[in-house]
Amino acid sequence: MKRRSIRFRLAVWYSAVLALALVAFGGVSWIAVRHVLFHTADETLRDRVEGVRKFMNEQIGALSVEEIRDEFKEHSVLGPGGDLFQVCDADGVWLYRSAPLENGGVPIRLPRDVPAAGVSEDRTVAGAELRLLARRVEVLGKPYTIQVAVPMHELKEGLSGYAWALIVLIPAVLLIATAGGWWMSRRALQPVNQIIDAARSIGEQSLARRLPVPETQDELQRLSETLNQMLGRIESAFRRITEFTADASHELRTPVALIRTTAELALRKQRTTEEYREALEDVHAESVRTTDLIENLLTLARADAGKAxxxxxxxxxxxxxxxxxxxxxxxxxxxxxxxxxxxxxxxxxxxxxxxxxxxxxxxxxxxxxxxxxxxxxxxxxxxxxxxxxxxxxxxxxxxxxxxxxxxxxxxxxxxxxxxxxxxxxxxxxxxxxxxxxxxxxxxxxxxxxxxxxxxxxxxxxxxxxx
Ligand SMILES: Nc1ncnc2c1ncn2[C@@H]1O[C@H](COP(=O)(O)OP(=O)(O)OP(=O)(O)O)[C@@H](O)[C@H]1O
Ligand SMILES: [Mg+2]
CATH class of the missing domain: 3.30.565.10 (Histidine kinase-like ATPase, C-terminal domain)
Structure with missing residues (x-):
């Protein structure tokens, strides 16, 4: 795989993690909002059942079935949720039946078929989504079934509005954050590029140069300082080697020049055996010294190379x-x-x-x-x-x-x-x-x-x- 810059990898990782976090946040919050809304709707349904029961408790003893129907009709238009409710007794006789529910064919259960906790269901009635709750109640010793409904249309609309807001906002936030992260990583890594440029310009002739030290009190500052210290060590080692070479050549030149002059002088004209002997002795003495010198130079060179x-x-x-x-x-x-x-x-x-x-x-x-x-x-x-x-x-x-x-x-x-x-x-x-x-x-x-x-x-x- 092609090596990408740290900046690129940082940005990709950062965006990926952020995207994951945002999607998780969106999903969880949507589920939570939905739960709260449905819970509130169920609560409202239970309150309405209770309202109808109270009304029956107060009215039912004195009235005939016909009168009760009239009372219900009167009251239903006033209460919340309109006339979205129906009531029947143990024999399946309707005390009240709301027109929309009847037209929508919503059946009601007999009181004995309804469990104590009630029955909740969702239905579409005449194109409108409804949530229904059927409960069994006792009024003056007789069982009835009360069924109430609330329209879910608005609630679902609100929920889908929220979902759309998330779908639009999450990518937007991600985009802005990624751009911000990209910009910040550029700023953070800027000194690295400066260090790279400076390091590139340092050659054997410019070992005295140093890398810029960003005053950031962080790893980059420490890196520059450490590299500079290393450069210092390299520079002094390099200088030692250069000086050693220069000094060594200088030291070697003198005895070799002496040997050469002695030989040249001896050869300039015909000499006596004694004079030749003297010249050769000089040459010999000087070459012995040179050998010692070379021996010492070698020892030090080997020591430097760590080979001795x-x-x-x-x-x-x-x-x-x-x-x-x-x-x-x-x-x-x-x-x-x-x-x-x-x-x-x-x-x-x-x-x-x-x-x-x-x-x-x-x-x-x-x-x-x-x-x-x-x-x-x-x-x-x-x-x-x-x-x-x-x-x-x-x-x-x-x-x-x-x-x-x-x-x-x-x-x-x-x-x-x-x-x-x-x-x-x-x-x-x-x-x-x-x-x-x-x-x-x-x-x-x-x-x-x-x-x-x-x-x-x-x-x-x-x-x-x-
Ligand atoms: N015992 C000593 N008394 C006085 N000066 C000394 C003594 N030992 C060393 N030195 C001084 O220290 C210098 C360095 O000594 P070193 O042995 O390294 O070099 P050198 O004797 O000059 O040459 P080389 O040992 O390479 O033949 C000498 O040149 C001399 O000036
Ligand atoms: Mg000595």
């Missing part, structure tokens, strides 16, 4: 710290720095990927070595509130207070010129932070300029993680 899988298992953190320290000691040795470790002999259980954690520690130790001209590097493994914690302290140049929060950002270097000399791209700590977070741990930096820095890795206790 880490092995999570129970491990001895003391063992991991010891292994990283062995390499750290070598790095420190090259720079003539003292290297101390304070690691307990007993195992420190944790859950994680040993090689990733080793990599994290080496990133931090490598920084400590790089940014410490002289002095000492200390690696400690301890327990903080039941959580294993590794602290790497140095006595190096430190990090200015303003940069402390940003050192974990990608490509961020506190001192651009110096870092470039030591070959850092500013990716180490962002990888360290990612590894810490994947382990549900934290890494933070404390530092005092010219006095040294401490990087603190805290992992959740072995029992805290599955």
């Amino acid at each position: 899988t880490l092995d999570r298992r129970e491990l001895d953190l003391a063992q991991v710290v010891r292994e990283a320290s062995v390499q750290g000691e070598k790095l420190a040795g090259v720079r003539n720095l003292r290297f101390r470790t304070e690691v307990p002999d007993s195992p420190v259980p944790a859950i994680g990927d040993p090689s990733a954690l080793r990599r994290l520690l080496l990133i931090v130790i490598d920084n400590a070595v790089k940014y410490t001209p002289e002095g000492e590097i200390t690696v400690r493994l301890l327990s903080a509130n039941g959580n294993p914690q590794v602290q790497v302290s140095d006595t190096g140049i430190g990090i200015p207070q303003g940069d402390l929060a940003r050192v974990f950002e990608r490509f961020y270097r506190a001192d651009k010129s110096r870092s470039r000399d030591s070959g850092g791209a500013g990716l180490g700590l962002s990888i360290a932070k990612w590894i810490a977070e994947v382990h549900q741990g934290t890494i933070e930096a404390r530092s005092e300029q010219d006095r040294g820095s401490t990087f603190i890795l805290t992992l959740p206790g072995a029992t805290a993680t599955p």
Whole structure:
């Protein structure tokens, strides 16, 4: 089936329900009105029987049948309903017989054939619809049948008039209500169309644009706000990716340019073997750095894509710290720095990927070595509130207070010129932070300029993680 707009479906449903309700209302009210009218007619008939009975009670004893007939004739023209009544006694002798009923051939029952509750019937007499009531009464100890009638013509006319009014009014009301509903749903859904138009105009170049927020305090306002928040997240993710690509290309260009210049210079004229060797060594050193850089970029790209899988298992953190320290000691040795470790002999259980954690520690130790001209590097493994914690302290140049929060950002270097000399791209700590977070741990930096820095890795206790 073809999908229709919400507005169309709303209007159809609304009209259908309304039509049903109106028809039900019309039907029920017509039946109720009819019931009331017929009930009133029956009531009138009963009153008239009672009137005739009273009249007989007062008059019948003193009068002969002939006289009674005359009395009836006189009275009948005065009472309501005219002379539409007839009376007969137990032997079927008429005390009074109205001309229209007689001419219409309306029979009367003998008193003994009439049940106590009376007999009601509808008849057409000489083209007029009548409702009749026959009742048995006792007057001065003798049974009689009294039969009275009312014309139903006016009542039925009124009833059919009412039916016609309903037949005309119901569609009219339905039409007006449907038109009103159609108009109202257009008004209510107007913001949706605006949101659709605005959303359509947002492309990758215009991610900063936002959807209009209708001040309606309803679902549509919440929808717009939620979509805008989502757009905000997409925009910042998109910006991060664009910046990452730009920074990565920029970082890659420098070593590749260096390799190229070195090679071009070496090739410009005939060189001695020594000079070639030197050039090749430069090329080699630069390509090693480039490989490391590409390795780091790949790690972060995989982390972003959620494709980097880490092995999570129970491990001895003391063992991991010891292994990283062995390499750290070598790095420190090259720079003539003292290297101390304070690691307990007993195992420190944790859950994680040993090689990733080793990599994290080496990133931090490598920084400590790089940014410490002289002095000492200390690696400690301890327990903080039941959580294993590794602290790497140095006595190096430190990090200015303003940069402390940003050192974990990608490509961020506190001192651009110096870092470039030591070959850092500013990716180490962002990888360290990612590894810490994947382990549900934290890494933070404390530092005092010219006095040294401490990087603190805290992992959740072995029992805290599955
Ligand atoms: N121990 C430290 N002492 C002083 N400054 C530090 C220390 N560790 C990090 N920094 C500062 O934080 C910056 C970011 O460190 P990060 O490890 O992310 O990058 P990098 O060392 O410059 O390059 P990479 O690690 O990618 O080779 C460094 O450039 C440096 O300015
Ligand atoms: Mg580093």
